[in-house]
Amino acid sequence: MAKKSEQIIKNLSTDSVIFGFDNSELKVLLIKLAVEPQKGEWALPGSNILTDENLDVAAKRVLKELTGLDNVYMEQLYTFGDVLRFPLFRVVTVAYFALVKIEDYQPEPGPKASDAKWFPIKKLPKLPFDHIEIINYALKRLKQRVRIRPIGFELLPMKFTLSQLQNLYETIMDVEMDKRNFRKKIIGMNLLIPLEKQKGVPHRAAKLYRFDKRKYDSLKEKGFNFEI
Amino acid sequence: MAKKSEQIIKNLSTDSVIFGFDNSELKVLLIKLAVEPQKGEWALPGSNILTDENLDVAAKRVLKELTGLDNVYMEQLYTFGDVLRFPLFRVVTVAYFALVKIEDYQPEPGPKASDAKWFPIKKLPKLPFDHIEIINYALKRLKQRVRIRPIGFELLPMKFTLSQLQNLYETIMDVEMDKRNFRKKIIGMNLLIPLEKQKGVPHRAAKLYRFDKRKYDSLKEKGFNFEI
DNA sequence: GCAAAAGTGTTTCCGCTACACCCATGA
DNA sequence: TCATGGGTGTAGCGGAAACACTTTTGC
Missing domain, CATH: 3.90.79.10 (Nucleoside Triphosphate Pyrophosphohydrolase)
Incomplete structure (x- = not known):
């Protein structure tokens, strides 16, 4: 039973x-x-x-x-x-x-x-x-x-490059974005932690980042709005 | 049965x-x-x-x-x-x-x-x-x-004044807004149809408006975003 | 004439957009 | 050395915010 x-x-x-x-x-x-x-x-x-x-x-x-x-x-x-x-x-x-x-x-x-x-x-x-x-x-x-909301990061590996992130947004939202403006905006939020560089890529190695969830959570409590 | x-x-x-x-x-x-x-x-x-x-x-x-x-x-x-x-x-x-x-x-x-x-x-x-x-x-x-989305109008009478509308937004969103800026923004959207004036109020009579739903629906199709 | 709410413009500031070139790396 | 993507700054524009006084109406 x-x-x-x-x-x-x-x-x-x-x-x-x-x-x-x-x-x-x-x-x-x-x-x-x-x-x-x-x-x-x-x-x-x-x-x-x-x-x-x-x-x-x-x-x-x-x-x-x-x-x-x-x-x-x-x-x-x-x-x-x-x-x-x-x-x-x-x-x-x-x-x-x-x-x-x-x-x-x-x-x-x-x-x-x-x-x-x-x-x-x-x-x-x-x-x-x-x-x-x-x-x-x-x-x-x-x-x-x-x-x-910064949920896009859930779709990326823990460590990602800014190009990957931009690409994600462009794909989901189905728009093209300006590289410099995108980077300014994202970096300006201070929610990414810079890590080491990529290795073994057939072009200039990009810096890797990870999303600072703790910081985001505390900013959110103070009324911060994530918006791209 | x-x-x-x-x-x-x-x-x-x-x-x-x-x-x-x-x-x-x-x-x-x-x-x-x-x-x-x-x-x-x-x-x-x-x-x-x-x-x-x-x-x-x-x-x-x-x-x-x-x-x-x-x-x-x-x-x-x-x-x-x-x-x-x-x-x-x-x-x-x-x-x-x-x-x-x-x-x-x-x-x-x-x-x-x-x-x-x-x-x-x-x-x-x-x-x-x-x-x-x-x-x-x-x-x-x-x-x-x-x-x-312009759903606030669902809470107001068919004919309303701009002050009523502002008051509605202030109450729901729990903020204070500047009268002139609010009016500029709302009027600038061109979604309100001006009607006759109020009558019998113990102060200067305000103009009444109604929401132009048809116009909003057609603007929406063209990608217009209502945002206050 | 007074109380109460309606109505109205201008200036400042900040954030968004547009835009192009050099750099590092592996093949 | 070449192909590929990485990385960077500035100027101009437009929308948002700040701000105070005059007008109309009923009592």
């Missing part, structure tokens, strides 16, 4: 849009469904919520179970509940979005997924249910968030 | 934070619960969602049933699902926030509510469950939204 802790809420699920960035493209992590219906189709990682499990916890658990990912930036996105979104019965899904340092992570599908793979946001496969709508909503949210 | 359309989803509900503005204070509409548990307590209007009813539709229906309100600005806020938020069993609630022209509305409690009343946001009664948390979240969202 199932323990109480493994009872699921029948009409509720969680789905996550996981973004990664590989220095040139924004990507989304999808899993190949291993169970009917829709077996074999690529979809957002998602599953049911347990009756004694908080929503955020459920989202994290599902992510871990299906993709192996742990300890990533996650934020509740929106709740999608169209009556017809799931064909068999009514399922309302609380969607989350997650940001992953793509280099740190090699997809490892869990037991309920037969595969897990990064897809460029511009070349997504056909997706079941309303998953494409959820991804589009997440992308819209990401574009907004990245401008006003 | 209940029609299929009246089956409820047991573990899901919707709650709404309804804001109103009476020219000096921001207020929230609460209802007095008419059924156990918590009978007699003031709370956010909320109820179950039906199995064949979209979330937005449910939120609107519940609002109408409990408060008589119809045709108001509504937006999904966040989904609150703490395991312990409801004492009897697990209930996840999809919260909405609504903006109401307070002058147009005299509270009329529906059959499931024994009373409905506006409370100043700074003088709320003790609320059950996590309702205070939901209100605080809604307030935070309102403060953000009002700066970047």
